Amino acid sequence: MIKRSFKKAAAIIVSTVLLTAVFCANAETGRSTAAGSEIIKVGLYYKGSSVNTAQSVFDVSAQSGVTAGFENSEGVFTEIFTHNSPSPLYVRKDAYYQESGGGLKETKASGSGNGGRRFGPFHIKIGSDHPDAGSALNNVSVFRQLGIDAYIAYNDAWQVWAGSCMDEEEANRLMLDIKNQLGEAGCEIIKPSSDRIVVADGQHQTMCIFGSKSALFQVRPVPGADPAAVNIKGKPYRGAVEVRRLPDSDMTVINVVTVREYLYGNVPPEIGGRSPAEALKAQAVVSRMYALNNRGKHGSSGFDLCATTHCQVYKGLSVEVPECNKLIDEVCDRMITYDGKPVEHVYYFASGGGSTEDIRNVWGSSFPYLVSVKDDYEKIYTWTKTLRASDIRSKLPELGNILGVTITRTAPTGRVTQLAVTGSSRGEPLYFSNERCRTLFGLDSQLYTITTDADIFIAGFKEIPALPETNSAGAGGNSADTGGSETKRENEGPSTSDKGAENESAEGSSSEQDAGNGSAGQQESQSDEEVQAEQGSGDPDTAGSGNGSRQSGEEDEADEKKQAGEEPALPAVVAPVATAPIKTQLGGKKVATASGVKTVSGVKNKVTIIGKDGAVNKAAVVPETYTFTGKGWGHAVGMSQEGAIGMAKAGMTYEEIIMHYFKGTKVE
Numbered sequence: 001m002i003k004r005s006f007k008k009a010a011a012i013i014v015s016t017v018l019l020t021a022v023f024c025a026n027a028e029t030g031r032s033t034a035a036g037s038e039i040i041k042v043g044l045y046y047k048g049s050s051v052n053t054a055q056s057v058f059d060v061s062a063q064s065g066v067t068a069g070f071e072n073s074e075g076v077f078t079e080i081f082t083h084n085s086p087s088p089l090y091v092r093k094d095a096y097y098q099e100s101g102g103g104l105k106e107t108k109a110s111g112s113g114n115g116g117r118r119f120g121p122f123h124i125k126i127g128s129d130h131p132d133a134g135s136a137l138n139n140v141s142v143f144r145q146l147g148i149d150a151y152i153a154y155n156d157a158w159q160v161w162a163g164s165c166m167d168e169e170e171a172n173r174l175m176l177d178i179k180n181q182l183g184e185a186g187c188e189i190i191k192p193s194s195d196r197i198v199v200a201d202g203q204h205q206t207m208c209i210f211g212s213k214s215a216l217f218q219v220r221p222v223p224g225a226d227p228a229a230v231n232i233k234g235k236p237y238r239g240a241v242e243v244r245r246l247p248d249s250d251m252t253v254i255n256v257v258t259v260r261e262y263l264y265g266n267v268p269p270e271i272g273g274r275s276p277a278e279a280l281k282a283q284a285v286v287s288r289m290y291a292l293n294n295r296g297k298h299g300s301s302g303f304d305l306c307a308t309t310h311c312q313v314y315k316g317l318s319v320e321v322p323e324c325n326k327l328i329d330e331v332c333d334r335m336i337t338y339d340g341k342p343v344e345h346v347y348y349f350a351s352g353g354g355s356t357e358d359i360r361n362v363w364g365s366s367f368p369y370l371v372s373v374k375d376d377y378e379k380i381y382t383w384t385k386t387l388r389a390s391d392i393r394s395k396l397p398e399l400g401n402i403l404g405v406t407i408t409r410t411a412p413t414g415r416v417t418q419l420a421v422t423g424s425s426r427g428e429p430l431y432f433s434n435e436r437c438r439t440l441f442g443l444d445s446q447l448y449t450i451t452t453d454a455d456i457f458i459a460g461f462k463e464i465p466a467l468p469e470t471n472s473a474g475a476g477g478n479s480a481d482t483g484g485s486e487t488k489r490e491n492e493g494p495s496t497s498d499k500g501a502e503n504e505s506a507e508g509s510s511s512e513q514d515a516g517n518g519s520a521g522q523q524e525s526q527s528d529e530e531v532q533a534e535q536g537s538g539d540p541d542t543a544g545s546g547n548g549s550r551q552s553g554e555e556d557e558a559d560e561k562k563q564a565g566e567e568p569a570l571p572a573v574v575a576p577v578a579t580a581p582i583k584t585q586l587g588g589k590k591v592a593t594a595s596g597v598k599t600v601s602g603v604k605n606k607v608t609i610i611g612k613d614g615a616v617n618k619a620a621v622v623p624e625t626y627t628f629t630g631k632g633w634g635h636a637v638g639m640s641q642e643g644a645i646g647m648a649k650a651g652m653t654y655e656e657i658i659m660h661y662f663k664g665t666k667v668e
């Protein structure tokens, strides 16, 4: 179940940002800071740099009806009108629409009028401004009784408008009609604007138009149902829905909720709503810290957090679990502190594969509470992923034919912290470090080993050198590493633009995974086993376990035949007797043959290897497949959700869980 949770949305997200800034923000808005009552704005549909779910038209409804209005900069809500019915209202841009199959479809300004009714962004303002909504609505009902299609408009002034004309000519005709009917001269044509929002009923009767430059349009459920929820596109959410018009975008749809309500819809999809109580509480505390620390992460899109793994998963009322809600209520005033101060960086992920990782080896920064700890209670998740050389080439076209992928450095936990990729078009390998060793190939974790169809074990030469350690982890000399997504994330404060954030999400969503395979020590011992097997009988069955190389001849036979006609076979090679054999591949290496020293080459060639006991094996010169075998899922920094569940099952409290993963912290 938890596995499903990491596979799907879950897990892995992470954060940064200053708590102090959060509380300042609270003070500014004058909102209550009572635990759990902080307001969070969650973007449900919006246009970002790598996502576009912004809406042209969508429906809202609530069991007892909805109130449309706006919130000013002080957080004061003013009602425009109330719709006392569970029937949905339709929110759309003030643009060009045509009736289509009962609904509305956005259309072009001009074009054929075949099909249903059309609605455009030209309107007639009737009379002068009104002092309040009541006064404007009184006039609306008078005009409607006269057969005029009137409605209330809020344009930073209370007005009465009529019509939804497709062009100025149509608007002129309507204005003349209205003037004739009302004998009133104070009419004027309202021209299109990309800032306005229209609310209409199911018959496409306009209920109001909102075009304020300063206030924010919201739809709230009429109290009655418990909990009061507003259905947005058929899905129920607590709180209110806020709709914004941002430049070059359809409508941004935002759910405005308290942090407590947010956690109700966040904890179950993150860790599984039926997980052990103490694990749920640990998740709630960590999620809340994340949410508060990351307010404003999507500030340029008009909200705090998105609802996906890029920030934290949030699915609203439909995923709530009543027992989980009660646990959230118990802990939503808890903070994680270090040295008496709230921690600034809270991260979590699905599964560590036996240990968590020091943040230094993932994103390059360093925090005393984000160091590697053992994960003794988690169910270990293992994975393998096989890539063809051509798959790797398509990711790194500048390298030409891929000649090798080599782990050149690992952390004490065994996680890969430097990877060298060599290709035919570049003399030097490209180096990748830290998190890029995971995200480069979309691996589940940074904890893995690599085997290929060309692995052999010989001694007597140097393997690809590691790039020297640089002071900032993450970078690394001429490394191709351009900096992991999380590194950027760490620089983000509550006011950071979400452009970078969304870039992260593009990387994040496909690569937020984690795991690895054993420690460095394990890897070495496996290699030794294989070497012995290779140099002994050559029997593949005696070669080490998961790490086993395929040099047993047999498997390569078919390939060899297939390619025999294409390129001549190379002369036999005698590998030197190994004293300290290491795993390598032959491509590009110089070997002594009966006719002198030759460089082994040819992407599709095979070589024959004679072991010291005379066993004959064949190996590809250049690997065609790379198999990554690993453990864990996610970046491995901070709390492991699998581990938290394991610790809770073993009887530990949520405080113990949090203090284990965030070393030296307290929960208070």
Ligand SMILES: [Zn+2]
Pocket: 297, 298, 305, 306, 307, 308, 310, 311, 312, 501, 505
């Ligand atoms: Zn996000």
